[in-house]
Amino acid sequence: MHVMVLSCCVLVLLLPGLCLSAPTFTPEVTSSPPAEPQGDLKLAIEYLQQFYNLQKEPLGRMKRSGASFISKVKEMQIFFGLNTSGALDFDTLELMRSPRCGVPDVEEYSQIQGTRWDKNVITYSIGTYTRDMPRNTVDSLVDSAFSVWARASSLTFVRSYTRNADIMVHFVTYEHGDLFPFDGPRGTLAHAFGPGLGVGGDTHFDDSEHWTAGDTGFNLFVVAAHEFGHALGLKHSRNPESLMYPSYKSSHPANILSDEDVANIHALYGPVRSRANHVLRHGLSSQHGPWISGSLFPRLMQNKCDPDLTFDAVSTLGDATCFFRGRYLWIKHNEQYDIKEGPITNFMPKIETSIDAAFWVPRRSTAYLIHESTFWTVRGSLVKGKPRALSHFGFPAWVQDVDAAVHIVKTGRTLFFMHDIYWSYNENRRVMDFGYPKYISDDFPGVNTTINAAVHKEGYLYFFIGPEVYKYDYTQKRVVAVEKANSWLGC
Numbered sequence: 437m438h439v440m441v442l443s444c445c446v447l448v449l450l451l452p453g454l455c456l457s458a459p460t461f462t463p464e465v466t467s468s469p470p471a472e473p474q475g476d477l478k479l480a481i482e483y484l485q486q487f488y489n490l491q492k493e494p495l496g497r498m499k500r501s502g503a504s505f506i507s508k509v510k511e512m513q514i515f516f517g518l519n520t521s522g523a524l525d526f527d528t529l530e531l532m533r534s535p536r537c538g539v540p541d542v543e544e545y546s547q548i549q550g551t552r553w554d555k556n557v558i559t560y561s562i563g564t565y566t567r568d569m570p571r572n573t574v575d576s577l578v579d580s581a582f583s584v585w586a587r588a589s590s591l592t593f594v595r596s597y598t599r600n601a602d603i604m605v606h607f608v609t610y611e612h613g614d615l616f617p618f619d620g621p622r623g624t625l626a627h628a629f630g631p632g633l634g635v636g637g638d639t640h641f642d643d644s645e646h647w648t649a650g651d652t653g654f655n656l657f658v659v660a661a662h663e664f665g666h667a668l669g670l671k672h673s674r675n676p677e678s679l680m681y682p683s684y685k686s687s688h689p690a691n692i693l694s695d696e697d698v699a700n701i702h703a704l705y706g707p708v709r710s711r712a713n714h715v716l717r718h719g720l721s722s723q724h725g726p727w728i729s730g731s732l733f734p735r736l737m738q739n740k741c742d743p744d745l746t747f748d749a750v751s752t753l754g755d756a757t758c759f760f761r762g763r764y765l766w767i768k769h770n771e772q773y774d775i776k777e778g779p780i781t782n783f784m785p786k787i788e789t790s791i792d793a794a795f796w797v798p799r800r801s802t803a804y805l806i807h808e809s810t811f812w813t814v815r816g817s818l819v820k821g822k823p824r825a826l827s828h829f830g831f832p833a834w835v836q837d838v839d840a841a842v843h844i845v846k847t848g849r850t851l852f853f854m855h856d857i858y859w860s861y862n863e864n865r866r867v868m869d870f871g872y873p874k875y876i877s878d879d880f881p882g883v884n885t886t887i888n889a890a891v892h893k894e895g896y897l898y899f900f901i902g903p904e905v906y907k908y909d910y911t912q913k914r915v916v917a918v919e920k921a922n923s924w925l926g927c
């Protein structure tokens with residue numbers, strides 16, 4: 437089952453101020469600055485990568501005549517009801533420049549609505565505020581935005597003052613500890629994670645924007661109501677009348693929800709005041725509790741401070757370190773952000789398995805996540821294409837999984853560990869080094885058991901073995917320290 441997905445609302449503005457008064461994104465021909473053709477292509481590529489899952493390739497190699505590029509342009513044109521030419525015509529470019537909220541891709545839209553909370557009383561908490569308006573104004577706008585959904589469904593929202601409410605609301609800027617950094621003024625406005633554990637439901641507003649209660653900046657009520665739709669499991673709508681249409685609109689009718697928005701929230705949580713009927717209609721057995729059943733996300737919350745906690749894989753990913761266990765992931769950013777956690781699918785929607793081993797190659801800004809005999813490549817939060825075969829690295833056929841992997845920048849080598857042996861892969865030449873596999877204990881004295889996970893940091897190798905982590909100096913070839921593995925998560 438499709439689990440949690442992050443949705444981003446992005447605003448690409450044509451001109452400063454356009455969004456402030458224009459109710460929608462009607463193409464404004466005359467106000468558009470003349471754009472360089474190359475600039476158009478760059479805009480289109482970035483747009484399609486962000487919203488339509490266009491695969492990343494070096495800009496030089498990306499051609500507007502390429503088949504994958506054209507098909508993504510068409511997908512976008514179909515979504516917005518444009519002429520499906522596959523070309524970057526005027527209307528298409530206008531739309532790409534126009535205020536809109538990010539649809540990760542069209543496939544997602546075609547699925548039924550997303551996951552739902554497994555309860556109908558949902559807590560929220562405002563963790564950080566914007567300075568753009570008084571706190572009590574923020575409180576009241578957020579409350580109103582939740583009320584939009586409460587009035588239309590069986591849901592009740594309860595404000596909490598803790599840090600572990602279901603929906604944590606934050607105003608943040610740029611990098612903020614998840615894998616989806618904001619972009620400064622304009623561009624991305626906000627994003628929200630779908631229902632789920634940890635970061636699930638959490639809603640982040642880009643505090644580089646000017647937030648307002650009126651229409652002199654971005655209207656917090658409108659954006660919050662849209663984002664909370666995502667936090668409840670709703671996807672984007674193609675209907676321009678819907679709140680869940682992927683675009684910022686500064687003016688809305690008194691009734692902010694379209695019939696479609698209402699139908700979609702009913703489909704997930706049932707309508708107001710007809711709970712009993714809904715339960716009967718859906719034949720839910722009372723033993724589950726009528727509003728407890730129907731959870732579509734796995735119960736796999738993990739206690740990071742369990743003294744016996746082990747990790748399946750640990751890897752750098754950009755400025756963060758990822759810790760994988762089962763289908764769960766903790767992300768610790770190098771800066772002092774809260775540790776973000778949740779099912780892997782929350783951060784990387786395509787990855788619905790556990791991860792055996794992972795490594796990071798900085799000069800490609802790419803992480804490699806290995807599951808059994810396949811691996812994914814990941815840049816930022818973008819999982820590239822389909823998983824590829826582990827044999828790609830040149831393993832013999834009998835190698836069907838590995839325990840751990842780590843890339844060492846200084847040597848340009850990636851080491852793959854499996855039981856008591858390891859391989860060395862030359863990332864520059866993209867071949868296995870000659871003479872491998874070798875015994876781990878021969879080359880890494882002091883490391884005598886299966887390695888669960890490995891990572892390279894600040895000149896040291898770290899081997900995660902059971903609930904401990906061995907700090908290894910590979911020039912001196914010795915273990916220099918042993919500590920609790922989860923001390924890395926602040927335990």
Ligand SMILES: [Ca+2]
Pocket residue numbers: 601602603604632633634635636637638
């Ligand atoms: Ca949450």
Ligand SMILES: [Ca+2]
Pocket residue numbers: 618619620621622623624625642644645
């Ligand atoms: Ca922004």
Ligand SMILES: [Ca+2]
Pocket residue numbers: 747748749791792793838839840887888889
């Ligand atoms: Ca492992």
Ligand SMILES: [Zn+2]
Pocket residue numbers: 443444445537538662663666672682
């Ligand atoms: Zn959205």
Ligand SMILES: [Zn+2]
Pocket residue numbers: 612614616627640
């Ligand atoms: Zn975020």
